Amino acid sequence: MTAAVIDQAVALLRAGQVVALPTETVYGLGADALNPDAVARIFALKGRPADHPLIVHLPPEAALEDWAADVPAAARALAAAFWPGPLTLILRRHARVPLAVTGGQDTVALRVPDHPLALALLRAFASGIAAPSANRFGHISPTTAAHVRDEFGDAVPLILDGGPCRVGLESTIVDLSRGAPVVLRPGAIGAADITRVTGHAPAAQRAARQAPAPRASGLLARHYAPRTPAELVNGADLPGRLAALAAHGDRVGVLALGRPLGHGLALPDDPPAYGRGLYAALRELDRGGYDRLLIEAPPQDDAWRAVNDRLRRAVATDD
Known part of the structure; x- marks a missing residue:
């Protein structure tokens, strides 16, 4: 530049x-x-x-x-x-x-x-x-x-x-x-x-037991969200959920953890690498013409805290 x-x-x-x-x-x-x-x-x-x-x-x-x-x-x-x-x-x-x-x-x-x-x-x-x-x-x-x-x-x-x-x-x-x-x-x-x-x-x-927190960027219940309806699914439940939606006639995109599954993408089983690729992957899936996105839930430990925060907001509904 x-x-x-x-x-x-x-x-x-x-x-x-x-x-x-x-x-x-x-x-x-x-x-x-x-x-x-x-x-x-x-x-x-x-x-x-x-x-x-x-x-x-x-x-x-x-x-x-x-x-x-x-x-x-x-x-x-x-x-x-x-x-x-x-x-x-x-x-x-x-x-x-x-x-x-x-x-x-x-x-x-x-x-x-x-x-x-x-x-x-x-x-x-x-x-x-x-x-x-x-x-x-x-x-x-x-x-x-x-x-x-x-x-x-x-x-x-x-x-x-x-x-x-x-x-x-x-x-x-x-x-x-x-x-x-x-x-x-x-x-x-x-x-x-x-x-x-x-x-x-x-x-x-x-x-925190303090006075009300100041409002801050990115803290709404729904944020960082694709336009395609999306849900978080535990890895063990992912094949069954994918099969059920496919049987219903839905075209489903999958964001898997570590290895590809179905029609979609996979991100590394490593928190920094997953975070680095998350938004680009969600954008690619959002352009795929799918009826629904399934996102394999990462681990819940501290190393994944930021990723899980973004994913929870990305799949939240407006209700």
């Missing part, structure tokens, strides 16, 4: 336009985080509810005090250990951060992405870029530039192509706005990593 393309992206951002950019997690749909009108373009393009907050991506040199009103020691330690990287910190909002970015809340979500193209853009822009995933709201997150084009066509004036995303699942979100760390969304940075750095084991939100 040439400097001229980065300059073009910066010019678009400064003009209040949106730009799609790669990160190590998923592709983001970015706009100037300090420009409410530009932020509104993100919501309009995605069809995203206005009360659903965005994550602000920062250059590594940014001062947290410019974006957060209170920066506890644990936040500084986590930023030093994992930024650039797939970790988002929720802190009390600085007054300069528009409420449009935070969904009207008094907290702000911040991270520094670990992708050379994203970092080059952020350094050239020299400010924060609000960037949710570059997909229609609730749909499967994009992990390639082609996925972004599939979602938006020419509605996004510039898509920076940084290749496939290295992590492939959204960042871990840790809330530090209410005292002790609470994991709102699991990701590649796990609870053991957070404990090692802060000295405190983070609580999962459902176990």
Whole structure:
């Protein structure tokens, strides 16, 4: 990617336009985080509810005090250990951060992405870029530039192509706005990593006995979802469920674990590799013209926590 393309992206951002950019997690749909009108373009393009907050991506040199009103020691330690990287910190909002970015809340979500193209853009822009995933709201997150084009066509004036995303699942979100760390969304940075750095084991939100959690990206019951109806099935039950649906006349796509089964795909029996390939596999199956998708349920241990979180939301119904 040439400097001229980065300059073009910066010019678009400064003009209040949106730009799609790669990160190590998923592709983001970015706009100037300090420009409410530009932020509104993100919501309009995605069809995203206005009360659903965005994550602000920062250059590594940014001062947290410019974006957060209170920066506890644990936040500084986590930023030093994992930024650039797939970790988002929720802190009390600085007054300069528009409420449009935070969904009207008094907290702000911040991270520094670990992708050379994203970092080059952020350094050239020299400010924060609000960037949710570059997909229609609730749909499967994009992990390639082609996925972004599939979602938006020419509605996004510039898509920076940084290749496939290295992590492939959204960042871990840790809330530090209410005292002790609470994991709102699991990701590649796990609870053991957070404990090692802060000295405190983070609580999962459902176990936290604190004030109500701030709203955060990607926490709706149904999210990251294919348009084809999908369900999670235990491996032992998968052949029987597949046979029953086929007997009913349904055309079924399968996302299996470790080995192919039926008409579909398989992902490795390894949490990082599975997470890296998950969204691309779901998109491919979603284009397959199937009546239903069956997803073999991965193990339930901590190593698979982020994958299982995404899969549960992907198969949830709107009821």
